[in-house]
Amino acid sequence: MSLSHALLGLLAVEPRSGYELTKAFAGDLGRYAWQAGHTSIYPELARLAERGLVAVTGEGARGSRTYSVTPEGYAELRSWVLSPPSRGKVRNEEVLRMFLLSALDPADALVVLRRIVEHAAEEGARLRKLVDDAPAAIPAGSAGFGYLAAEFGARQFEAVHGWAQWAIEKLEAAAAEPA
Known part of the structure; x- marks a missing residue:
């Protein structure tokens, strides 16, 4: 981009x-x-x-x-x-942090994941309200600018929220298993 x-x-x-x-x-x-x-x-x-x-x-x-x-x-x-998005160099700090979560103590990883759950819930709700308050039909021109992006963002935050809750469950289950 x-x-x-x-x-x-x-x-x-x-x-x-x-x-x-x-x-x-x-x-x-x-x-x-x-x-x-x-x-x-x-x-x-x-x-x-x-x-x-x-x-x-x-x-x-x-x-x-x-x-x-x-x-x-x-x-x-x-x-x-x-055109299809470029698949060259990728720099996504959030994904890098998720790769590196396993380098932390499980308690610290849970802190990060709980922050993600909270942030995704707040931002997802904010965007969902924008989309839900918009007219039923996508307005043409500048009035509709960002409508599709807001829906994309709301769904993305919903997916991240669900993923983070799943990851918390996995880490908590692993911690509960006998060593």
């Missing part, structure tokens, strides 16, 4: 300024999917403009620029979203 594709996607939904893009990354997008700040967003917008993937479509106060995705930018976004 790349910042350029995230920016193209946001701009395909609606034209935005660099400031508005920065605010989008400061919200749920940055919390759950991809973090980026203004120090990386503005240079990437310039690169995208140089490549003809975005264009400045408005200028406002204090040099503010509104960007829109170009047809070439939309084609790039579409190509990226429709």
